[in-house]
Amino acid sequence: MATRTEIINVRLPLLDENHWFTLTVENGVWVGVDPQSQQIYSSSHQSVDGWRPNANLAVELLDAEGKVMLPGLVDSHMHLDKAFSLNRVGNESGTLQEAVRNYAAKVASFSKEEIRTRIRKAALQSISFGTTSIRTHLDFHVRMGREIALRTLEAALEVKEEFSQYLTLQLFPMIPPAPLTAPEIDLIEEALRMGVDGIGGAPHLSPDPKPSINLIFRLAEKYDRLVDIHTDESDNPEKKTVAIIADVTRQFGYQGRVTVDHLCSLASMPDDEAWGLIEAMRAAELSSITLPAANLYLQGRADHFPVRRGITRVKEIRAAGIPIATASDNIQDPFHPFGRADLLQIALITAYGAHMGSACDIRNLLGMVTEVPAQILGLTEYGITVGNPAKFVLFDAHTPEEIFSDLPERRWVYGGGHWMRIAAPPAHWEVTELTTAWNDVRR
Numbered sequence: 370m371a372t373r374t375e376i377i378n379v380r381l382p383l384l385d386e387n388h389w390f391t392l393t394v395e396n397g398v399w400v401g402v403d404p405q406s407q408q409i410y411s412s413s414h415q416s417v418d419g420w421r422p423n424a425n426l427a428v429e430l431l432d433a434e435g436k437v438m439l440p441g442l443v444d445s446h447m448h449l450d451k452a453f454s455l456n457r458v459g460n461e462s463g464t465l466q467e468a469v470r471n472y473a474a475k476v477a478s479f480s481k482e483e484i485r486t487r488i489r490k491a492a493l494q495s496i497s498f499g500t501t502s503i504r505t506h507l508d509f510h511v512r513m514g515r516e517i518a519l520r521t522l523e524a525a526l527e528v529k530e531e532f533s534q535y536l537t538l539q540l541f542p543m544i545p546p547a548p549l550t551a552p553e554i555d556l557i558e559e560a561l562r563m564g565v566d567g568i569g570g571a572p573h574l575s576p577d578p579k580p581s582i583n584l585i586f587r588l589a590e591k592y593d594r595l596v597d598i599h600t601d602e603s604d605n606p607e608k609k610t611v612a613i614i615a616d617v618t619r620q621f622g623y624q625g626r627v628t629v630d631h632l633c634s635l636a637s638m639p640d641d642e643a644w645g646l647i648e649a650m651r652a653a654e655l656s657s658i659t660l661p662a663a664n665l666y667l668q669g670r671a672d673h674f675p676v677r678r679g680i681t682r683v684k685e686i687r688a689a690g691i692p693i694a695t696a697s698d699n700i701q702d703p704f705h706p707f708g709r710a711d712l713l714q715i716a717l718i719t720a721y722g723a724h725m726g727s728a729c730d731i732r733n734l735l736g737m738v739t740e741v742p743a744q745i746l747g748l749t750e751y752g753i754t755v756g757n758p759a760k761f762v763l764f765d766a767h768t769p770e771e772i773f774s775d776l777p778e779r780r781w782v783y784g785g786g787h788w789m790r791i792a793a794p795p796a797h798w799e800v801t802e803l804t805t806a807w808n809d810v811r812r
């Protein structure tokens with residue numbers, strides 16, 4: 370493994386589009402981020418095209434030839450435990466309701482080993498596309514007893530530990546709707562003590578969401594955890610759970626620590642009502658995440674034409690100064706049958722779904738899969754800055770526009786002091802052994 374890597378002629382659109390950069394990594398940490406006055410021509414640097422690492426060399430000198438680099442992508446809302454379960458759980462109607470029902474019916478039959486295999490595969494695949502940080506929600510079926518409730522969490526904790534060098538993995542168990550019995554609440558508290566990062570749920574699914582929201586905040590406050598809630602994932606314009614969440618956020622003094630996801634009903638209601646809710650979100654300092662792939666698929670199923678599209682008011686939320694990220698949500702499971710854990714694909718779907726295609730929009734979209742979700746996750750040491758851990762993805766594209774039009778398959782991904790992908794995707798990113806995957810990359 371090289372202890373020093375220098376890359377010349379890199380484009381960093383999030384930092385400065387007027388210069389190319391020379392970047393230097395030593396022992397997995399950025400030690401140089403230097404703008405160039407012009408393109409550098411160097412016979413000692415090797416083009417990244419066609420380059421393979423040499424384990425015997427301590428220094429790597431590479432030429433990116435003007436390719437675009439982003440800091441490691443941040444997938445702020447996934448369900449790694451459900452990923453790739455479509456072969457076990459179907460969804461004929463394509464509705465959220467059937468997905469919830471069918472998945473719950475199968476939960477008891479999933480072994481811990483099966484769940485861990487799915488989490489690992491989804492995490493590896495995410496890494497291979499350039500993601501180095503993930504927040505995953507996790508099923509937490511306390512009503513099915515201790516063993517079933519905890520097996521998902523235990524599997525996720527094991528993968529979090531195993532991949533810790535390469536991937537920041539945040540775990541958010543989803544609390545079922547209230548009322549819960551005292552032993553069920555004890556079980557949630559046990560989970561909170563096991564090392565989860567935050568607490569989530571989907572209170573809008575219950576007819577009276579207030580008690581569920583209060584419980585989430587009471588437990589989050591007790592254990593000093595972040596809150597991230599599936600919110601108003603519905604076409605029903607009367608669904609305004611976000612208003613309650615904003616109120617409770619202020620009651621608990623939790624401003625800046627709460628994220629609301631989906632917000633589909635905002636897109637179904639008249640402008641004045643939506644703007645009132647967006648103002649409430651802003652006043653409570655909520656952050657937000659749109660999940661366009663899943664919602665374009667799941668929402669509007671009961672409509673006759675014109676059919677609502679489900680995706681929230683992305684540009685309006687952003688214009689109000691509220692952080693909004695875009696993320697994968699579900700991958701190849703009954704909630705969403707497609708997807709491959711590639712945030713570029715999600716950014717492009719966001720561009721279509723939210724009508725974002727101007728030069729400014731495209732740069733905002735890059736922020737929605739990097740800096741904005743990094744802020745939502747509370748990541749420290751994020752970004753291509755001297756002193757930070759070097760985590761990045763270099764694309765075979767020369768402008769942000771090219772990234773969106775080409776969705777380049779050739780990417781170079783680095784993190785934890787290792788190259789994790791070099792140009793082509795690893796031939797077996799579904800392999801179960803991470804080390805095998807890395808070796809395969811280097812072959």
Ligand SMILES: [Zn+2]
Nearest residue numbers: 448506599698
């Ligand atoms: Zn979700």
